[in-house]
Amino acid sequence: MDTKSIVYIALFAALTAALGLMPPISFAGLALPPITAQSLGVMLAGAVAGPRRGGLALLLFVALVAAGLPLLAGGRGGIGVILGTSGGFILSWPICAAVIGILVAKAPNAGFVPMAVSIALGGLVLMYAVGIPWMAFVGKLGLMKSLTIMVAYIPGDLVKVVLATIVARGLRRAYPNL
Amino acid sequence: MLDLYSPGTSPLHRLSPGPKMLVLMIGATALFLNESLPITVGALCGVLLLYPVAQLTLKQAWQQIRPLLWIFALFFALQWWFSGIALAAYVVLRLAALILLASLVTLTTRSSDMIETMTWALGFLRPLGVNPAKVGLAISLALRFIPVLAQIAQEVREAQKARGLERSVLAVAMPVAIRTIKMADDISDAIESRGYRP
Numbered sequence: 001m002d003t004k005s006i007v008y009i010a011l012f013a014a015l016t017a018a019l020g021l022m023p024p025i026s027f028a029g030l031a032l033p034p035i036t037a038q039s040l041g042v043m044l045a046g047a048v049a050g051p052r053r054g055g056l057a058l059l060l061f062v063a064l065v066a067a068g069l070p071l072l073a074g075g076r077g078g079i080g081v082i083l084g085t086s087g088g089f090i091l092s093w094p095i096c097a098a099v100i101g102i103l104v105a106k107a108p109n110a111g112f113v114p115m116a117v118s119i120a121l122g123g124l125v126l127m128y129a130v131g132i133p134w135m136a137f138v139g140k141l142g143l144m145k146s147l148t149i150m151v152a153y154i155p156g157d158l159v160k161v162v163l164a165t166i167v168a169r170g171l172r173r174a175y176p177n178l
Numbered sequence: 179m180l181d182l183y184s185p186g187t188s189p190l191h192r193l194s195p196g197p198k199m200l201v202l203m204i205g206a207t208a209l210f211l212n213e214s215l216p217i218t219v220g221a222l223c224g225v226l227l228l229y230p231v232a233q234l235t236l237k238q239a240w241q242q243i244r245p246l247l248w249i250f251a252l253f254f255a256l257q258w259w260f261s262g263i264a265l266a267a268y269v270v271l272r273l274a275a276l277i278l279l280a281s282l283v284t285l286t287t288r289s290s291d292m293i294e295t296m297t298w299a300l301g302f303l304r305p306l307g308v309n310p311a312k313v314g315l316a317i318s319l320a321l322r323f324i325p326v327l328a329q330i331a332q333e334v335r336e337a338q339k340a341r342g343l344e345r346s347v348l349a350v351a352m353p354v355a356i357r358t359i360k361m362a363d364d365i366s367d368a369i370e371s372r373g374y375r376p
Binding site for chain 1: 181182183202206242245246249252253256257260261265268269273276277278279280281283284285287288289292293296309312313315316317318319320321322323324326327328331347348351352355356358359362363365366369370374
């Protein structure tokens, strides 16, 4: 692996961590974990750095969290969070970034909508497809009940998809040979 | 390095990360395989008893659980409503035991030791083309990049504020993204030009 790839892997792992520093939006009264900007890092890693580098970047991020660094939003970290209810979402991040990378690489200069669809498939559909069964398993909840809990997150995630698409397209225009 | 480690000299602190991770994996699997409420309660008490052994206070144990109270309450309510109070108690107590056990490992192990163990374990993947030295470089770079990214974001936000654009997400995100990629390219050139060949 060349030096540039190593630096990009480190960069997107750090980007995901830095996005966790942004204050999370918690909707008071609802018994739900807050919406954070961190999955934006997953989307950008896949769409900008490519499948291999993006996937490895998020793998590095998850490893650093598991090692006990408080890199998740709200200063959380450690193996406990990964084994907890939202652990499936965190563990899905490397796969999601890789899948977004593969989908985007098929048509790197596609228009806004195709790229947004690629990012949404990997960063929303796939993430939920891993995270929700995990939540259902850890909490012994049925799939449907866990799915209902997650509906509240869809609007926020859609905003992130749009934002990631705009930034990724802008970056690809600024650096055509990323 | 800022981490969740709680300094101490207990046997749990002195144990190396590898065995601790192994015990955690076995413990977590056992907790999931076990279906009985009394055993889960026993396991939770057992884990809690380990906290004083590891020179940790019960307050620290509580701090591990506190951020999850909402989700615990939600799960408890749903389970109680649909499946009865016994299953509700079982699910929430099992989660608590699991998280407290995992936190015990995190609290008694320095991140640097944990990273060292992970890099060492990666040595076994060398035949697959994994180079632990390169992984080490990626780890150090990532940790260094976090404050740099925060600083770039701060600078761009101030620059856009001067233009009255601080409320526009894109007017901040786009320059941050472009500057970050440029920085990454410069750094990889700098590493290459120093003849880095791990």
